[in-house]
Amino acid sequence: MPAVIVNEDRCQCSQVCVTACPYDAIGLISNDRGRAVAHIYENCIDCLLCISACPQQAIMLVSTYGLSAELEVYNGVWVVVADTSVKAQQLVTQATKLAQTLHAPTGVILLGADSQCEVLMTAGATTVVPLAAVASDRQAYLADDLLQFVDERQPEALLFADQALVRDLACQLAFRLQIDVLTSIRDVASELSERRLWFQRSVLDQRVHTAIAIDTRPLLAVV
Numbered sequence: 001m002p003a004v005i006v007n008e009d010r011c012q013c014s015q016v017c018v019t020a021c022p023y024d025a026i027g028l029i030s031n032d033r034g035r036a037v038a039h040i041y042e043n044c045i046d047c048l049l050c051i052s053a054c055p056q057q058a059i060m061l062v063s064t065y066g067l068s069a070e071l072e073v074y075n076g077v078w079v080v081v082a083d084t085s086v087k088a089q090q091l092v093t094q095a096t097k098l099a100q101t102l103h104a105p106t107g108v109i110l111l112g113a114d115s116q117c118e119v120l121m122t123a124g125a126t127t128v129v130p131l132a133a134v135a136s137d138r139q140a141y142l143a144d145d146l147l148q149f150v151d152e153r154q155p156e157a158l159l160f161a162d163q164a165l166v167r168d169l170a171c172q173l174a175f176r177l178q179i180d181v182l183t184s185i186r187d188v189a190s191e192l193s194e195r196r197l198w199f200q201r202s203v204l205d206q207r208v209h210t211a212i213a214i215d216t217r218p219l220l221a222v223v
């Protein structure tokens with residue numbers, strides 16, 4: 001099922017989207033009220049180009065791999081760390097400052113058990129989730145577990161510590177969600193304030209960036 005839908009009340013039948021779609025996945029149909037409107041067919045590959053093409057903002061993202069397009073359902077800034085080192089604590093403190101601007105809590109996903117996890121609470125975290133505890137094979141299933149975590153908790157931003165295992169996990173998650181990874185907390189703050197997200201998609205064998213102004217999360221960053 002395509003991740004985009006047409007808001008028929010907004011559609012003015014300009015057919016701009018029909019021309020913009022590289023996959024011939026949009027056509028015109030007559031709706032229940034006898035009005036000609038754009039329609040997305042099943043061969044849509046979710047490249048999202050039609051969203052920015054439509055002058056009426058009539059095409060909307062309804063889901064991407066289980067993610068909702070409604071910003072309101074996303075909550076919290078989560079930090080992913082591999083240990084409870086001073087560097088990890090500092091990242092939690094930075095994330096907490098960012099979370100405070102959103103009036104949101106700060107959570108930590110800790111890859112692996114660490115008896116010192118209370119230091120992360122002292123640094124500002126309200127929750128610490130040991131992700132490896134639910135992974136039967138840590139290396140192979142961490143990305144799956146994190147994807148499931150994103151689906152269930154719907155974080156607004158995920159900040160990955162610049163540590164080898166964590167960086168790798170960020171790349172895997174970004175690939176699975178088909179979204180870019182930011183590289184600084186300043187970028188995350190800016191994106192959160194702009195409430196805009198860039199999607200990267202393969203379109204006819206080329207990587208294409210699409211900016212959409214609707215609010216889709218999470219933001220991912222390696223910092």
Ligand code: SF4
Binds near residue numbers: 012037059
């Ligand atoms: S570009 Fe927008 S307004 Fe024009 S036909 Fe497509 S959905 Fe409708």
Ligand code: SF4
Binds near residue numbers: 023025026047050
């Ligand atoms: S998302 Fe891409 S493939 Fe799908 S209808 Fe829009 S332009 Fe076509």
